[in-house]
Amino acid sequence: MKRNLLWRGLLILATILASVAAATPPQQKINLGLDLRGGMRLVLQVHTEDALRAETDGDMARLAQQVKDDSQGKLEIKPQRTGDTRILVPGLTPDAKTAVIEAAKRVLSRFNHSDQGDSVTFDMFPGDVTKLRDQSVNQAVQTIRNRIDAYGVTEPVIQASSNNRIVVQLPGVDDFDRVRKLIKNTAFLEFRITVYPKDGAHPVTREDLLAHFGGKVPDDVEVVPAQRSERDAGAPVPLFYAVEKRRTVTGRDLRNARPALGQMNQPIVEFSLTPDGAKAFSTLTGEHVGSGLAIVLDGTVVSAPRINSRISDSGIIEGSFTQKEVEDLSTVLRSGALPASITYLQETTVGPSLGRDSIREGLRAGIVGTALVVLVMLLYYQLSGVNAISALVLNVLLLFGGMGLFHSTLTLPGIAGVILTIGMAVDANVLVFERIREELRAGRTVRSAIDMGFERAFTSIIDTHVTTLISAMFLFQFGTGPIKGFAVTLVIGLLASLYTSVFVSRWIFDLVLSRRKVATLSI
């Protein structure tokens, strides 16, 4: 019996030490959530269809090239992208159709084909679609991480989430505009050939465009708004370019970009391309000498210089930029352009002062609540109340130790969770104590009343803990950041209370009983 007590005591001591070790120093071990320490949390939607379209356009261009090469230039096809990942090649003779399918075997490995009459349709395999979507989200995560790292945030969290989303958490950052610009300046860059005005000299009005195309824009042409520069900020109507729908070269093909000065001493961006990008760019520009090359940044044409000659691996981006804009643009281009455009779904900024208020109020409520619980337990259960309170203290210690161990984050709802845990932790003690009282009333000795009390209350304690754990599980599943923090706090607190109320509190009783003969129990 004595030995047993000793071992149990040592185990309890070990858990105490382990908790203390895991939780100290608290400033380092217990992470405060953004709602408490201040910071920004963003949920971004990656529009992966941009990446899909770009990939499909690239494959489409390769197909056309392959067909042309195979036939020594005799066969020219006019493929169109219909939908995000579908290529339609219309108007084919039976021989041409065979040639197209033959060429597709070599360049369109990600597509299956189906024939209808004089056309062939290629659809990307669903597996490849998913893969591309995931890839573009991961690439976006990486890109954003590069930019945030450059900004110098400590412990940023940038992770992909379901539905092609990215969650960004930046503790301690409250420079809303800066971060927003940094991330949002996604610089989804594409180079497109202008259709109208052909040389890209100047954007035109909507009416002008419609008049040019006779009221209906052709299928392979897209209308993209032009950047509203400082110069024509007063322009009464928005202006547009008509550009070719296909995009063969995008920001993904960039190797480097840096700010520079143009001929008129205006700020420009110089860029160079990867070998693959250079090849595609060279073909594109070679075929369209004399046309405008629309530089489309995040869905807006920033400039559309005329292509004077074939450009292969480097070029410049001109627009009406300020020096700062050119620098930022270079940065985002260099750190990797995003593979797809991004929108904000949710954005939370908490100033550190708000978090401080919350901590102060939470602490105040916690201290008062705990004091009330301690008072009632002492009044109601007297010396056994001391037992319960010792267990409670250990419980709180274990809770913080557990949080330190699992690197969980204390959030504002988490503080509520701690306070709630204090209230619920004594529940198990109450269960046991009430049972012991009952057994004592039934005429048992102190020793056997305690034994029976713990034994009989045990199933109830398990059941009550499991039911609460079930709801905490759904909480975790449901919640975003702060609520998850609450769920985690609750779960650790419940497990700790299971341990303290069953094991520790029992040990304290046994310890006291082993020291002296007790005829009555202060309960």
Added chain:
Amino acid sequence: MRLLGDTNIDFMKYRKFWIIISLVLIAVFFFAVFTIHFKQGIDFAGGTQLTLRFRDKPQVDQLRSLLAAAGLGDAEIQRFGDESANEVIIKTAVAKGTEEGSRERIVNALNRFYNQGETGKIDLNQAGADAIIQALGGAAPGTAAPAAPGGLAVPVASPQAAVADALIKERRKDNDLFRDWNAVARTPGLTPAALATLRDKAFLGEYAVPGVENVGPQIGKELRRQGFWAVALSLLGMLAYIGLRFELRFGIGAVMASIHDVLVTLGLFILMRFELNLTTVAAFLTLIGYSTNDTVVIFDRVRENMRKNRRKPLIEVMNESINQTLSRTIMTGGLTMLTVAALLALGGDVLRGFAFVMTVGIIVGTYSSVYVASPFALLWEQLFGSKSRIRGEVTGTPPAGAKAAAAAGARSATAAGASARAAGSGGGAKTAASPPATPPGSRPASDSTPRPPRAAAGRRRSGRR
């Protein structure tokens, strides 16, 4: 010290009365839901919510008219936090074209009045590091950076950046709001020259924006759906666990009690004009766990007593068990309520809704574990008792022949008799205090018709163990 002596209250006797009370409370809920436009938090409704801290006490009416003038007439404005904090929350709904937030619109609308005539200067109470560096005449971050791989230079190199950093730190210390230039001057490392530059290039705005929350319509919709499912599934989870650990009827009783707690609390919650948001839904989820937990203790005792005394009808076992666990029920509920009540009183505005749900929920949950859970378990037994009996027969006794039926009849007669005695004595004790109570014996007699299957089922079930 003991809260209660050995009680012997006939809780089940007035169960119909209490069920009616509960139904009335739930009706309050439906009344609340359908007649009151209940408030949804920004996370569910979507939109923009700004927390503003003013230098001087803000006039809500004035803010309202300013926003209305800017076409933001539907904005909700409320005081927040301590009276002395001069804080206000402004909430606007998502409008087409403002899916990414209308912070700028709100700030611009307010600036027209609060910071008028300060064009061309930066607001030191809202500016970020970049703007301050530029105002101090420093180079914009990035220019000094020789293209480091991957990006923008961190603005620590220049002296201006160091000053901007110190200023922002100082501003944080001052609750994110410089009250006057003296406060600015206290910034460590700020030279008189830099201060002079700032006074020239910057002004101290009337307010700061320490909190911003933008929620797109899509996220709001998803969170609403997730919240609903989390609550529904967690109730199902409880049903499954208690159904497995105990019996289906107890699971039904416990879940009915939880639903009751959620509905009643939600009704009061809406009547009190609290705002439904992520945190309060979390509170409701926690409440489901807590209220079941409370119920389970009673059911645990019911199960134990059923084993101890196999002949006693369920209704009596329930009464006995509730009485035995009564002081426990009150203690645990009371203790937990103490802590959440402290949270309600002192925990601040953000957690107030949460604390309200928990405080009210624990009171209602304590009540429901006595007056809703057990009666529903009993009701389920009365309505679908035959099913449990069939289960009992499959696992226990052989199929009912004429002999078994006769035996069952005899047993049920004795069971009814026993219950008549018990209830009679209980009623008798009560009649001493309230003479016009129903004559002892008449109730058990009228009740005895549906009882036999219940008594039999209870017996078989316990026999199974």
